[in-house]
Amino acid sequence: GDSVTQMEGPVTLSEEAFLTINCTYTATGYPSLFWYVQYPGEGLQLLLKATKADDKGSNKGFEATYRKETTSFHLEKGSVQVSDSAVYFCALSASSNTGKLIFGQGTTLQVKP
């Protein structure tokens, strides 16, 4: 079945460091791919998405490119801020047309001043 695998966390970085969070997926067909972010005490919110191969999603300085050949959707940011500290989830849309998302286990990012 469809699945998503994220790199283990937590990830601890200094402010202005470069961020990469790896995400790979297994899926039938051509799923859409998502990154969601969860700030402490809140629900998840969409950070960015890509709906087809080679698409690049971007938002708030974060980017991720849909790589079909490597089945990956790695999240990157050139210069992180303390306010980026959160849990990041990679997800894919399930093969059925119901909007269901399958999530990775989440990666905690802590950015220190």
Add this chain to the structure above:
Amino acid sequence: DAGITQSPRHKVTETGTPVTLRCHQTENHRYMYWYRQDPGHGLRLIHYSYGVKDTDKGEVSDGYSVSRSKTEDFLLTLESATSSQTSVYFCAISGRGSAGELFFGEGSRLTVL
């Protein structure tokens, strides 16, 4: 912000008691979902609904039932709560079945003693 309200936000109960969590939306979205969040597992789908009285199981549906008698309300019931159901429960909604963004509530933290 999407109009999603979960209640209760926090609940402590004892093993064997019934529990109902409520999700209320004001967006008139067709699709509603219940996920549970546990460390190391990310979010896992419990049940979802694609219309009034139309529901289906997710990957971790055992021990849970749902009902949707109105577009705006989606209820999750634990008939006889167990300690393994201690978790944070998130409701989500979507207006589209495919590649659409999910909007999440703030979560309901359930502790089963």
